[in-house]
Amino acid sequence: MKKEPILPESRDTTFRDQVLKTHVGEKIPTCIQCGICAGSCPVSHEMDYSPRELVRMVQLGLKKEVLSSNTIWICTTCFSCSVRCPRGIHPTELMETLKPIAIAEGIINKNAKFDNVFSSVIKNNGRASEFLLISRYSMTEPRMIKQLPFGLEMMAKGKLPLSIDRMENTRELEAIFKLGEKGESKIENKEIKEKDREKDSDKEKEKEPQETKMQENENEKVEAKK
């Protein structure tokens, strides 16, 4: 890996301050680079920069490297780093804070694809469906085709159910997504409840068949692929 020198022009203080101002940012300046986060992280060896390095880079404001790193997308949100950090820094939440910034900046790391598929499945169904996840992700990531025999084997053993379990009432879920898209991290119960009341139950019914249709489409596509 080529290592660029750190020059004044590589440091973006606006970006740094933007991150430090968030609720996870407050403690970032107190990192002592102890490395317990990186040492605990199950996937840090796959990352461009370990959580420790990412924290350091945020301190310096190395915007480009931070936002285009695969680190933020590879993180499994296992929270090991956050639980163990002696300074109470939450690298896990830092990743979550950086993702929308990267998206807003139009920096899409290839590792972001899975996240996109995952969130759209949740948005539509309220629950994760292994089948939908894998099938959709395969379409964005051609190398997944190699996994096909394995997938079929799993299906044969009933480990990859085709049935799609859907949440009955997705109103609260939608509110959560809306807030998420607005970039707000705190979800206030009140707001959701209000939105809940606003909703016309008739509209809800109209929407439902439409979505089921979408899912059917999805299923067909996957069948076709097989």
Added chain:
Amino acid sequence: MTENESPRIGVYLCRCGGNIGDVVDLQAVADKLKEDKNITVNIQDYLCSSAGQDKIKNDIEKGKIDRVVIGSCSPKLHLETFRGMAKTAGLNPNLLEITNIREQASWVHDRDSKESVNSKVLGLIKGAAARMGSIEPLTPLTKELVDRTLVVGAGIAGITTALELADSHEVILIEKLPYLGGHMIGLSKTFPTLDCSQCILTPKMVAVHNNPRITMFTQTEVADVQGSPGDYSITLKHSPRYVDIKKCINCGACARKCTAGAIFLPFAQAVPQAYMIDMSKCKNCGVCVKVCPRDAINLEAKEETSTISVGAVAIATGFEPIDPSFIEEYNYPSPNILTAIDFEEMLSAKSKTGMRLQKADGTFPNRVAFVLCAGSRDFTGKGRKHCSKVCCIYSQKQAQLVKKMKEDAEAWIFYIDMRSAGRRFEEFYHHTQEKGVNYVRGKVAEIIPKTDGTLMIQYEDTNLGRKGREIFDMVVLCPALIPSKGTKEIADKLGVSLGDDGFIEEKHVKLEPVNTLNQSVFAAGCVLGPKDIHDSVTEGISAAHKVSQFLGKGMILIPPEKPQIFECNGCGECVKACPYNALALDGGKAVLSPLACTGCGICVPACPIKGIEIRNFTRGQLKAQLQGILSEAPGVLVFIDPYAYAAADIAGVNRKQYSSLIRFVSVPSIHILDADVVNAAFEYGATGVMLIEGTTDEKLTSRSDDLYKKLKKDTRKHKKPLRYSHIETAQYEKLTDLLNVFASQAGAKAEKRGRKEKGEKPEEQED
């Protein structure tokens, strides 16, 4: 000053470099103050400098002024300095007061407007001047000191203090364990010179044992403290040893006959040299009693107490390791994961393995890892924030010992920062590197015990940015060093405060490092924070010097602010109320014994005819002060006792910000207050009143709830918020949080009231 002459008050304001001057417009404050013709004002850059003090001195000597109000840093820093100066200038020291406009104003109101801080400062000084106008020139009372010192804890710090003091004073040294030496007797070699711990300590312990001026008690703790500084009556609790130390000649006849293994010598070199019995093992067969040639054993021995009279106390209760089992990922306790203290003990006088380093299976560990900062430097609340200071160096010592015992053994040190500041320490680090010890910069992430008894360590080498795994035979955790159990209890009993790390708070961090806020209590060694033997000894010597200086005065000055009984119908309510038995009825009138009185003021509101006042804190004087404070703008009045006042000062030093509506009124104790004073505060425009108490004296705190409830009831008509809170010196963060919350609540309430008065419909309040 003659009776009718009005007081001439000199107000001196200090810029404190820019510390005050940059925040407060002192000139504007001065201009306003000068409107009162009794007041002259002077501003100085540094009042505490000789130029600053000379100015005040001159003004007093020339007769320009006869009372002084200073606006500067906390009185905790310079009140004694200024009062000393006043005395040499011929002014009664009581006629000089300090208003704290630095720690409790210019340093803590960054968020507020300059105007608001200015009006607060102006109000505070006006209040102080108003009270000063009627202050009485009192003379402190004196009391004879008891020339005897109690040293608590016989580690190296306590031993040093005792030996140094015993040159010229009587000392009682108590130790809770059955032997002297503290942690040092459990050390192997000592860094940075690697001399044997026991070899340098034993002569000192023997000297303690033989010194005729030192009375030594082992298995002894402080049970109760009565009396006051300079004259304490302390009850000691002695746990039974079942063997009389004075009679036992250490022959071991008893142990040879005991079938239960219950009677033993703690370890071969233990001082005192006497056997002891572990009653949990003893079968009470009485064999030992029969075989003892000196009749030293008494199986019926019970816990005993004794009472001693001392003038000063030195606390040297040292440290203990944190229990590392809270660090889940380190899997302590497990076989072959030990603390550094266990490691030391294995190679020390206390060794149970014949001074051999060995694993659980008795073999030598060929690969040893040292895990540093286990529980230290942790700001999450799970561990401790502080650095334990000695582990970086002792772990390298231990690593050297491993290499010395077996040249091809491996020793790895996992560290975050290798802290080796101090004379000879960097050289020690260098030398350890030369010995072939492996250093890894990275905090260990996990220690996983394997089925074969080895241990896997997972870590990141932060210098390379790569994860790694290694297998070891033994893992040594270097735990955070924390104040020993019981430090808080003994500090509370003696009225000494602790820092938020639990160690004893020094009177002044830099300038009075072994004094405490109690003038007759001193401290030395690790009870003041982790440190090495060199520093513990240095502090022991310093503490001895300070104790000796204190005792040398022969007398102790007692603050003269005591109750004055100017009207009494003999009802005896005050006598009943006084928790210190300082009042008695004599010939149908209440009489005070001033030396027993602590000036707590409980008797003041107790008197049904308002016949008692604390001198210089009378209702009239307090009310004049409150009126002055609130004359510029409404604010929140906070009555605060000296212990909580210290917390507010620490908040200031740490620049913890809070609302400038907060105005402290320093009182000897919140118990001098009654509804009379609090109602006056509300009438003068206080938007809220807080009572903040910091004392840990249960005789006072047990009455606080009743006081609060009574005040609440009796001031109800004002419909303004009143709150009581207990804040110990260390809890300065809690204090500022509380102040902020209360200030905004009081503000909101005042606003609501304002709107109501104007006839507007109050806005719906949402929860």
